[in-house]
Amino acid sequence: MNPYENAIKQFEEVAKRLHIEEWIINRLKKPERELAVNFSLRLDSGDIINVSGYRVQHCSVLGPTKGGIRYHQDVSLDEVRALSMWMTWKCSVCDLPYGGAKGGVCIDPKKLSKTETERLTREFTRKIADFIGPEKDIPAPDVYTNAQVMDWMQDEYSKIVGKDVKAIVTGKSIANGGIVGRETATGRGGFFVLQRFLERTGNKAERVAVQGFGNAGRNMAKFLADAGFKIVAVSDSKGGCFKAEGLNIEELIAWKMQNGSVVGFESTEKISNAELLELDVDVLVLAALENQIRKENADKIRAKVIVELANGPITKEADGILFERGIEVLPDIIANSGGVIVSYFEWLQNLSNTKWNAEKVDSELKEKITSAFDKVFDLARLNGSSLRNAAYEVAIRRVVDSLRKKFKQS
Structure with a gap:
């Protein structure tokens, strides 16, 4: 079973238990928006290769979408779709004001020099620039991407829009608007x-x-x-x-x-x-x-x-x-939601043009993740279910309730 089919099956099982309406199930099985790009990259040798990349936004009902960008030779559209759906549930269970997104470039990053990786990143950023934004869709590091890659993305996006936009990505270096504690x-x-x-x-x-x-x-x-x-x-x-x-x-x-x-x-x-x-x-x-x-x-x-x-x-x-x-x-x-929670803090820090210290990041992370866990634990014990089933119920219910309210008859 491919990852997207697996993600759909997982969602449908919870939806059935929660008696969710058919129109909501069908809405959440498919991403809201998908972008597939194809571009050429000049290597240091002078050779030119063609590269495919994707950015998928699963659901924006809770807020702008959020999720990493990975560089890997096995990246596929279905993998990115699945990861974007899982990001929706992860953001939801942690009570973050985000929906889920994910991106990927199909390339072997281990075969690229640093200059080739920078050219790849800047070209990919140009291709998805209209699709992302600090209050639309905020990328972050993922497999084989890091703070340096995020710094290049932030710089390229800022050049495109003609102003310095720190909140366009998270996971940046501290010197470029990143947040202390993101690495840990x-x-x-x-x-x-x-x-x-x-x-x-x-x-x-x-x-x-x-x-x-x-x-x-x-x-x-x-x-x-x-x-x-x-x-x-x-x-x-x-x-x-x-x-x-x-x-x-x-x-x-x-x-x-x-x-x-x-x-x-x-x-x-x-x-x-x-x-x-x-x-x-x-x-x-x-x-x-x-x-x-x-x-x-x-x-x-x-x-x-x-x-x-x-x-x-x-x-x-x-x-x-x-x-x-x-x-x-x-x-x-x-x-493993500590990463996206601290990414959220970085985004807040950038939007408000402030700096959080290590103590604030640590205490806010502990409060946020502990509160999320308590809701999951209480539901699991109430239902006699596993913590996983309870976590998905909490996450999916929050998204579904928000969709219902948006379409409630006045």
Whole structure:
């Protein structure tokens, strides 16, 4: 099943439970607006290649649309459609004044030089400039895009409209109107969600395994270690390391920076990604790729709580197995929403021409994500459902209620 069909199926299941009208279901199954672009790019060698790109706005009923732009050779229109729909639900569950959007350019970013990436970014920005705007559609970084790419986009858009528009994108460098804490926001948000879950349930947790040691996984591991949790295992794309007494995360970060992987970290036992998933721990943080826990290995998971810091790391079939086994899953739609929440703060900062300090960003993030989690947790316990089902119900209900009000007979 392709990602867009999967996103539609997920939405239809919730819509059926909520008895949503047919016209609303059909409206929300399709994006409001789609833009497909095709352009040529001159490489440093002088050769010219043709490139395809997309920007999809799923739903603007709650406000301007928001979502990242990714550079990847496997980008497709259906993938971007699915991601834009998921962004609608993520913004909604966090009570943000946004709908969902997503963008992508079909190219292998690892084959591009820095100057080629800049030319690509500026040309793509020119192609979508009429489609985006600070109160229309606000892009952000995603897979293989970063603050530098956002700075180029912001600069090019500002040239096109003839004035400096900081709020056109988020995830910019601090020097160019970015916000402190954006780099650590996803890991910080995941930490706050886990912390709140443990407070609400009264559960105790000490031993943690983290799959994925990129930006999100690395930062969450650091926040957990600083809070007194024992990180016993960490992995990246090349493998993992295990130490029953707990890993020194600061030293492990330095080791990975120097050696390119966590594998071989001193005084640790080498383990595979698959073995890490099945460790006997209190908390398993999934911060790598999608579909890591499937029906084939769901019955081998021994963690009591799973935090989905990555998008879609648990398949639908596995999700049902974990729920039946009593393993709590803190779903991606809320657990990894720290990034979009802090992006919202950056947007507010730019629109009001103010600067937020680190303390304000941290306290506002904690309040926003904790409040969102509480609504989800309360509904899940009321319905006896999983936290994922409750999160989608909260998100979809808010969008649907807004649509109903707009079309209410006077």
